Amino acid sequence: MSINLQTDVKYLQTVGDRRAAVLKKELNISTVSDLLYYFPFRHSELFYTIKDLKKFDFNNSDNKVPTVQLQGTIHSVQPLYERTAAIFQDETGTIPLMWFKLHDDSWLHNINPSETHVLFGEVTTFNGKLQIVSPFFREISNYKLSNIKSIFQSYYHSTSKLYRQFSQKNFHYEFGRMVAIACYEALPSAKETLPEYVIEKNNLIGLHKALGNIHFPQSEELLKQSVCRIKFEEIFYNQINILRQKVNRHEKKEGFVFEKRDNFVKTFYKKFLPFSLTNAQIKVLQEIRSDLISGKQMNRLLQGDVGSGKTVVALISSLIAIDNGYQACIMAPTEVLARQHLTSISKLTQNLGINIRLLTGSTKNKERKDIHSSLTEGSLHILIGTHALIEDAVQFQNLGLAVIDEQHRFGVAQRAKLYAKNIQPPHILAMSATPIPRTLAMTVYGDLDVSVIDELPPNRKPIETKHFFDNKRSETEEIIVKEITKGHQIYVVFPLIQESEKLDLKNLEDGYNTMCQTFPNYTISYIHGKMKSVEKENIMTKFKSREIQILLSTTVIEVGVDVPNASVMVIESAQRFGLSQLHQLRGRVGRGAEQSYCILMSKFELSNKTASRLDIMTQTDDGFKIADADLMLRGPGMLEGTTQSGTPIDFQLTNIASPQDQKLLVEVRDFVNKILDNDPLLKSPFNEVIVSRLKQLYQNLIDWSVIS
Numbered sequence: 032m033s034i035n036l037q038t039d040v041k042y043l044q045t046v047g048d049r050r051a052a053v054l055k056k057e058l059n060i061s062t063v064s065d066l067l068y069y070f071p072f073r074h075s076e077l078f079y080t081i082k083d084l085k086k087f088d089f090n091n092s093d094n095k096v097p098t099v100q101l102q103g104t105i106h107s108v109q110p111l112y113e114r115t116a117a118i119f120q121d122e123t124g125t126i127p128l129m130w131f132k133l134h135d136d137s138w139l140h141n142i143n144p145s146e147t148h149v150l151f152g153e154v155t156t157f158n159g160k161l162q163i164v165s166p167f168f169r170e171i172s173n174y175k176l177s178n179i180k181s182i183f184q185s186y187y188h189s190t191s192k193l194y195r196q197f198s199q200k201n202f203h204y205e206f207g208r209m210v211a212i213a214c215y216e217a218l219p220s221a222k223e224t225l226p227e228y229v230i231e232k233n234n235l236i237g238l239h240k241a242l243g244n245i246h247f248p249q250s251e252e253l254l255k256q257s258v259c260r261i262k263f264e265e266i267f268y269n270q271i272n273i274l275r276q277k278v279n280r281h282e283k284k285e286g287f288v289f290e291k292r293d294n295f296v297k298t299f300y301k302k303f304l305p306f307s308l309t310n311a312q313i314k315v316l317q318e319i320r321s322d323l324i325s326g327k328q329m330n331r332l333l334q335g336d337v338g339s340g341k342t343v344v345a346l347i348s349s350l351i352a353i354d355n356g357y358q359a360c361i362m363a364p365t366e367v368l369a370r371q372h373l374t375s376i377s378k379l380t381q382n383l384g385i386n387i388r389l390l391t392g393s394t395k396n397k398e399r400k401d402i403h404s405s406l407t408e409g410s411l412h413i414l415i416g417t418h419a420l421i422e423d424a425v426q427f428q429n430l431g432l433a434v435i436d437e438q439h440r441f442g443v444a445q446r447a448k449l450y451a452k453n454i455q456p457p458h459i460l461a462m463s464a465t466p467i468p469r470t471l472a473m474t475v476y477g478d479l480d481v482s483v484i485d486e487l488p489p490n491r492k493p494i495e496t497k498h499f500f501d502n503k504r505s506e507t508e509e510i511i512v513k514e515i516t517k518g519h520q521i522y523v524v525f526p527l528i529q530e531s532e533k534l535d536l537k538n539l540e541d542g543y544n545t546m547c548q549t550f551p552n553y554t555i556s557y558i559h560g561k562m563k564s565v566e567k568e569n570i571m572t573k574f575k576s577r578e579i580q581i582l583l584s585t586t587v588i589e590v591g592v593d594v595p596n597a598s599v600m601v602i603e604s605a606q607r608f609g610l611s612q613l614h615q616l617r618g619r620v621g622r623g624a625e626q627s628y629c630i631l632m633s634k635f636e637l638s639n640k641t642a643s644r645l646d647i648m649t650q651t652d653d654g655f656k657i658a659d660a661d662l663m664l665r666g667p668g669m670l671e672g673t674t675q676s677g678t679p680i681d682f683q684l685t686n687i688a689s690p691q692d693q694k695l696l697v698e699v700r701d702f703v704n705k706i707l708d709n710d711p712l713l714k715s716p717f718n719e720v721i722v723s724r725l726k727q728l729y730q731n732l733i734d735w736s737v738i739s
């Protein structure tokens with residue numbers, strides 16, 4: 032049968048049903064195209080004769096070992112203590128071979144020294160001499176050398192199941208052979224995926240050449256060019272996809288026009304706003320305001336570090352909606368947080384005369400019905416709540432603005448439901464306290480308008496962050512005593528509720544017992560996600576009213592909780608948490624005017640990466656700096672706050688944490704913007720290739736761009 036990119040991999044020679052099933056399960060590879068787009072993670076130089084190999088510069092090889100694919104004969108097999116040695120010979124010379132701890136080396140002794148074999152292996156040096164350790168053989172008659180002869184050996188990421196299915200010892204050769212067959216069979220008929228003019232203007236190489244050379248580089252230069260072409264293409268389609276959606280959104284979506292701002296907004300500013308807004312808050316409100324009068328539907332992401340004052344921005348935006356005769360809602364990811372929004376917003380608007388209610392999973396039936404009816408008749412102005420807001424039974428008379436707090440906590444589908452609460456979609460203000468580096472925002476949120484609050488309210492003292500190993504517990508206890516004596520309160524966060532056999536981490540139960548023993552005179556309590564919401568609420572109320580002095584908790588308090596009197600955040604097993612999570616947790620203190628502390632407790636043995644994470648925390652308080660560091664340490668894709676963005680960044684080669692790739696990203700983005708400026712709907716025949724490739728790449732994606 033003829034094989035092309037869409038062919039099932041099982042039809043490739045050497046694959047078959049069993050291997051195909053494993054490829055699908057382990058690597059999600061089902062078609063030949065999937066296989067060709069599964070790129071090697073490393074290349075090492077590949078030599079075909081012993082003489083050539085002797086030219087390899089071991090002192091200058093960046094720890095990469097050269098690989099050989101030699102053709103020749105095996106001689107002088109002899110057992111050494113726990114080892115087996117032999118000599119391999121080809122037309123150009125000889126090289127020693129060595130096996131360690133072979134269970135059974137009889138096959139080696141039985142090898143016929145006049146028979147030609149193909150040998151694969153990695154070359155190492157021993158006492159300054161070259162040797163090959165544990166090579167792998169094929170009789171020449173069993174091995175059809177692939178038609179593609181590369182100067183590199185490619186290495187592919189694998190899993191234990193794949194190793195078993197292909198070859199324990201020689202996975203990369205076996206896998207590479209399959210890829211070689213795929214290249215040979217399918218590349219000639221593969222269609223170019225970038226328009227001719229794009230390739231030309233950007234000095235790229237063609238698709239065939241790039242795919243062929245990424246797996247089997249013919250030269251170092253070609254390998255570079257292939258990587259460049261593939262990165263370009265990855266970024267190109269990512270950007271075309273999100274920027275095109277932005278164009279569509281602006282073209283299509285009408286938005287309510289909120290021109291009036293006389294009544295509530297004015298009164299609020301004049302009479303009730305308890306502080307002056309920071310310049311950053313003012314700037315952001317102007318951006319929101321200009322969206323709200325533009326006639327286009329707003330879809331704005333408001334980024335601002337913890338404590339930067341997003342709530343009041345959400346409130347003022349809601350008041351604008353109300354002044355124009357519309358309703359607003361604010362959706363938060365947890366009940367604790369929703370309740371807190373209710374408290375702080377009710378306090379701010381106490382005598383303003385607007386009607387605000389809370390709807391969560393635990394709202395009683397009777398109250399729920401009451402809320403439903405006041406929503407539909409329009410007497411309810413702002414509805415605050417959790418996921419309960421998006422239930423079908425919740426119908427607004429006229430929803431004009433939906434605020435989504437900690438937006439990354441919500442699934443895309445949930446956000447879409449909120450969006451559909453009106454025939455004409457409401458304006459959307461998504462808020463996030465997880466700052467995202469600019470390059471990442473460009474690739475993930477390219478379709479959103481982004482506002483940033485990059486300034487904290489005045490008179491905040493930077494939080495002092497310390498890192499102690501578990502054996503320095505007494506220093507932590509000293510700080511706790513000192514702060515409680517001053518009348519302050521303490522958080523202690525644990526990664527686990529109960530002891531775990533598998534994980535060597537501090538847990539809340541043990542921590543509670545220890546705390547009670549250490550501090551018998553303090554009131555200590557705990558809160559965790561498995562408790563009923565009434566219980567949680569009860570505890571939070573007691574903590575707010577200072578009845579509880581030390582609150583032990585799992586990460587349920589991570590988002591948004593506001594208790595300004597708490598001045599110490601102790602994080603147990605801090606090695607367990609990611610950077611942005613640590614930053615979020617730390618943001619629970621430092622909310623008052625007094626000095627606060629964050630104490631990271633960890634075990635003594637830390638990996639380098641973990642140690643740098645904790646170091647960064649002690650060095651900076653700046654959420655954007657932390658986000659950049661997070662991107663560097665973890666790479667994109669894994670970052671909290673992006674996994675549910677709905678726009679997958681499926682970069683295989685591009686690493687947007689690397690400065691070079693960031694530069695490429697900006698270039699490609701400019702280029703894509705020009706294309707869309709000239710041809711916003713990609714109707715030109717020159718761009719046909721783009722449209723069909725987009726369809727292929729994003730066929731399974733719903734148009735999430737309409738929501739944040």
Ligand code: ADP
Pocket residue numbers: 306307308309312335336337338339340341342343464488489591593622
């Ligand atoms: P976040 O951005 O984390 O949601 P909040 O909106 O909860 O932050 O605000 C944190 C605290 O700062 C609140 O107690 C709030 O009243 C206060 N705050 C907000 N804006 C200002 C300001 N301009 N000046 C002084 N305090 C402010």
Ligand code: MG
Pocket residue numbers: 341342436591
């Ligand atoms: Mg908040």
